[in-house]
Amino acid sequence: MTTPVQSKLLKTSDARALPAGESYKGIYIVSGIQKKTDKNGKTFWDISVSDERGTLNAKVWSDAGWVDRSNPDPESKPGFLAESEISSLRGHVVGVNGKTVDFRGQVQHNFNTITLLDEEKFSPSNYVAHSEIPLEILDSRFDDLIGKCSPEIRDFLRFVFDGPRLKAFRSAPAAVANHHAYANGLIEHTVSVTEAALAMANHYRDIYPSLNVSLVIAGALLHDLGKISAYAMSPAPEITVQGAVLDHIAIGFADFSRLAGEAGLAPDISTQIGHVILSHHGQKEFGSPVLPATLEALIVASADELDFRLFCWNDATSDMPAGQSISAFNFAMERRFWRPRGDDDASR
Ligand SMILES: [Fe+2]
Ligand SMILES: [Fe+2]
DSSP states (O other): OOOOOEEEEEEEEHHHTTTTTTTTEEEEEEEEEEEOOTTTTEEEEEEEEETTTTEEEEEEEEEEEEEEEEOOOOOOEEEEEOOOHHHHHHEEEEEEEEEEEEEEEEEEEEEEEEEEEETTSGGGGGGBBBSSOOHHHHHHHHHHHTSOOOOOHHHHHHHHHHHHHHHHHOOOOOOOOSSSSSSOOOOOOOHHHHHHHHHHHHHHHTTTTTTOHHHHHHHHHTTTTTTHEEEESSSEEOOOHHHHOHHHHHHHHHHHHHHHHHHHHOHHHHHHHHHHHHTTTGGGGOOSOOOOOHHHHHHHHHHHHHHHHHHHHHHHHHHOOTTBBBBOOOOTTBOOOOOOOOOOOOOO
């Protein structure tokens, strides 16, 4: 049975919402590509593509066409891509003809034709995903949070978040996958974690009066400082060599310690904020060398984990086709998520 090809180019989020049995076209940037073999020994390319609205994963089987239209000369004839060119498509803009198929009850995307496009006409920067929250709003929420701190901590935060470091912080992704893996993702995640941590701190300071709200804010704003160097947009989010072999927690602690020394931050404040940075993943098996041991570190680690989990829930469930309320299996969170639709019948 043939299905009508969607004449409009679909964004990744719209393509992800299609039911099985649809054909579509799209222009995306390749964010990952890997040759794999299925259980029957058939080889295929596992490809992920992105645009400003998110990421889409697809399979490309051996009968697909790989076309090269990257030559800007209008007279040039399109060619075909060699395997070495296919394997180095990451960061390049492609046009695809896609089709959705049902695979064990889940919608799977297959690309039948992949065309490498001319980057003068299709600039990679136009297809890079970024935060849906405007940067001016994130900036103003970030500044408000700094403004709530005690004078010494406020001055230190303004010293850290300044010049090229602030510029890099505002544009960085918070990850290469799983959560806030897009431009401006780090500031979006940081503001969200800090606002959540502040709400918790405001609640608990009545119960535990020694809780230092300025330290909670500073620790939360600085907790992922190392991601500035650990990740890069090139043009899709990518882990750097430093990120891979040092990790953002160690990088962040080293950068923070150096900056605290340069700014002359009081040693007791420096140790407390350093502890929040080192312990913010909450468990040693998640990369923290020490476990949260202060009120402030416990709050920041909880807010960071909650922000990650809620993002995963929304990411997994927001683009589900109408009528579907249970997400595909989420490997990062080791579960399927549920977005109740009101007409879900628990007995079924
Ligand atoms: Fe982190
Ligand atoms: Fe984080």
